Amino acid sequence: MALRIGLIGVGRGRMVQLLGRRRDVRFAAVCDPVLRSRELRERVLAEMGAAGASFAAAYADFDRFLCHEMDLVVIASPAPVHAVQSVAVLRSGRDVVCEVPAVMSLGEAEELVAAVRETGRRYFFAENCCYWGFVRAWTAILRSGRLGRPYYAEGDYIHDVRSLMRDDSGEPTWRASLNPVRYCTHETGPLFDMLDCRGTTVRALATPSWVAPEFPAPDAGAALLTTSSGAVVRLLACFKNAMEPAYHRYLVFGTGGTLETRTTETLTLATFEDIPHLQGRVSLPLGTALRGQGSGGGHGGADAAMLNDFVDAAIADRPSPIDVYRGLDYSLPGVCAAMSCENGGIPVDIPDPRHFPARARGNKSGTEEPPCTSAECPPGRGRSSG
Ligand SMILES: NC(=O)c1ccc[n+]([C@@H]2O[C@H](COP(=O)([O-])OP(=O)(O)OC[C@H]3O[C@@H](n4cnc5c(N)ncnc54)[C@H](O)[C@@H]3O)[C@@H](O)[C@H]2O)c1
Numbered sequence: 001m002a003l004r005i006g007l008i009g010v011g012r013g014r015m016v017q018l019l020g021r022r023r024d025v026r027f028a029a030v031c032d033p034v035l036r037s038r039e040l041r042e043r044v045l046a047e048m049g050a051a052g053a054s055f056a057a058a059y060a061d062f063d064r065f066l067c068h069e070m071d072l073v074v075i076a077s078p079a080p081v082h083a084v085q086s087v088a089v090l091r092s093g094r095d096v097v098c099e100v101p102a103v104m105s106l107g108e109a110e111e112l113v114a115a116v117r118e119t120g121r122r123y124f125f126a127e128n129c130c131y132w133g134f135v136r137a138w139t140a141i142l143r144s145g146r147l148g149r150p151y152y153a154e155g156d157y158i159h160d161v162r163s164l165m166r167d168d169s170g171e172p173t174w175r176a177s178l179n180p181v182r183y184c185t186h187e188t189g190p191l192f193d194m195l196d197c198r199g200t201t202v203r204a205l206a207t208p209s210w211v212a213p214e215f216p217a218p219d220a221g222a223a224l225l226t227t228s229s230g231a232v233v234r235l236l237a238c239f240k241n242a243m244e245p246a247y248h249r250y251l252v253f254g255t256g257g258t259l260e261t262r263t264t265e266t267l268t269l270a271t272f273e274d275i276p277h278l279q280g281r282v283s284l285p286l287g288t289a290l291r292g293q294g295s296g297g298g299h300g301g302a303d304a305a306m307l308n309d310f311v312d313a314a315i316a317d318r319p320s321p322i323d324v325y326r327g328l329d330y331s332l333p334g335v336c337a338a339m340s341c342e343n344g345g346i347p348v349d350i351p352d353p354r355h356f357p358a359r360a361r362g363n364k365s366g367t368e369e370p371p372c373t374s375a376e377c378p379p380g381r382g383r384s385s386g
Helices: 012-019 038-050 062-066 079-091 106-119 133-143 185-195 299-315 324-342
Strands: 003-008 025-031 057-059 072-075 095-098 123-125 150-158 199-206 220-227 232-238 247-254 257-261 268-272 282-284
Touching: 003 012, 003 062, 003 299, 012 025, 012 299, 025 038, 025 062, 038 057, 057 062, 062 079, 072 079, 079 095, 079 106, 095 299, 106 324, 123 299, 123 324, 133 185, 133 247, 133 257, 133 268, 150 185, 185 232, 185 247, 185 324, 199 324, 220 324
Parallel strands: 003 025, 003 072, 025 057, 072 095, 095 123, 150 232
Antiparallel strands: 150 247, 199 220, 220 232, 247 257, 257 268, 268 282
């Protein structure tokens, strides 16, 4: 039977259209509070259908959406509701694909891990940058030992998103008050995979909001991490600036050489200790696209590669390629960095989510969600089935 996919948040969530060519996927229902009127629901369903994702139903109400028959739900709603929606979907008996970041607090991280453990459902963390071609290539170079032991790395994400800090009605969005260091997974994901590590402590500082003082979010945030591999990692996130185009930049220093890219579209610049006669840095032709996959779809093909990998794992009943623990490895440095910023840059320990204690049933995370009261909820489905 085809995997029935639900979608929360129609903006970025439209990437599910990339799955439209698969015959083993069916688009079940989409949910977004903007879909209040029948006219809007019909328009969105028609638009998505024309683009390859023929969803059967559209809901403005989350609880009614959860009553729909689905196997896997893609959560592409604003970041502050990711955790609560992930927990509700898992506890309703479905697998989750969740956009970045996974959580906004340590308490949410514990709730999320408890939901995965107690339901046995799969959690897929949608860190698409881990699927970029050059990230996979750098990982292979590092694994081969060619770069020796990595001791320092940097990840920068520079993107002017001031236009996304207000919605169509002029109200500030979640991005208007987000400390940029919280949005760190596009750097921690690739770098932690390359270095085969997780963050252990973080010290971070946020700037004032001078570029666009009408939005309280700091203009930039910078964080310094220690890692389980012994390397030091520096992160920079800046979402209010005049930089065009936006870019991600990564750098790794190892005892045997260096790798650096300024944007994902340019070449990797490399040095190798064991090739000392190289005149300066060498250019390696590594872009975002994965070999053999072309550059179709968003982010150089990474969105399609990631979604297909996740759906393959769900259908084959395999473990998640980026599970809840790895998703939290990538996300918790941002949570702890924000705590550090709020306390003058003090070091904050980053917990290992694998060591979160099991929670007794009956406490907040162990309590069953109240059963859905909607008349449309099919027996055995919906929130009461988790
Ligand atoms: N991985 C990437 O490359 C990438 C790129 C862009 C955005 N994102 C992530 O995707 C998510 C969505 O980003 P966006 O720019 O589309 O955000 P957005 O603020 O535009 O919101 C997305 C949609 O969610 C809807 N929404 C708002 N509240 C909701 C709720 N409570 N329940 C369900 N839907 C709700 C909105 O109406 C909107 O249509 C964010 O978490 C963002 O971090 C990831």
